[in-house]
Amino acid sequence: MSKTISTHHALIYVMVTTAGVQGDIGDRELKAIGRIVKQLPIFRAFDADKLTHVAQECGEILQDKEGLEAVFGLAAEALTPKLRETAYALAVEIAASDLAVGKEELRFLAMLRDHLGLDKLVTAAIERGAIARYQTE
Template identity: 35%
Template sequence: MTDTAELTPQQCLVALMIAVSASDENMRTSELVTIQRIVNHLPVFRDFDQESIGEISHLVFTLFEAEDGLDQLFALMRDRLPEKLNETAYALACDVAAADGAIEGPEARILEEIRYELDIGRLHAAAIERGTRARHMTV
């Protein structure tokens, strides 16, 4: 996978999750486990080639090294991700951000950017975020 034009919608979802995890420059085990769990269990990844995760990670890291890398990532999402998956993408991004127990700093900022770039309305975003909080509560 050398050409971003070849990315599948599933690979775009994985790229976005990896970007959220890497946004604070500390990819925690809990975030990586969450990504793997999501890929293993959600229907949207039914026919996904898990062997491509390494290549997708490399693509995200390469984009993050570029001055306008985040803009390139969002352009890729807009070009390759069907609009019907925008809320799914945001929900997955929220789950990865919440995996370590706190959404703050760079993770909060990238989620805000994702909401804007994928045109997630305030009410829908709030509902997705509330669902994320409910799933990640501890006793």
């Protein structure tokens, strides 16, 4: 059984979807996605010049009435259990990048956790790590 999207695409789709949950994607979120793709080892084999194209693909999927469910399904299918944790960590990173995590983002993260079948303790630890990284006082 072949995957319909690559691991890289799945991770980028999760980040882009997280960034767009509140209706628009801000500069901090865009910069965070770019930084993550350039720096994390999981993206070593990914051509960063294709990031914009992959983000646009995700945006096209999200335009459909069932787009969010489609992104969740594609990501779950493409990612191994460990990389599902990575996807959640990247989503939290993008949500926290603008220093304000709103209700929509929290709701999205809960939906992502459930669709990826992640343990609540694991996701709580990931969230706590992000809080520590982005704390200002």
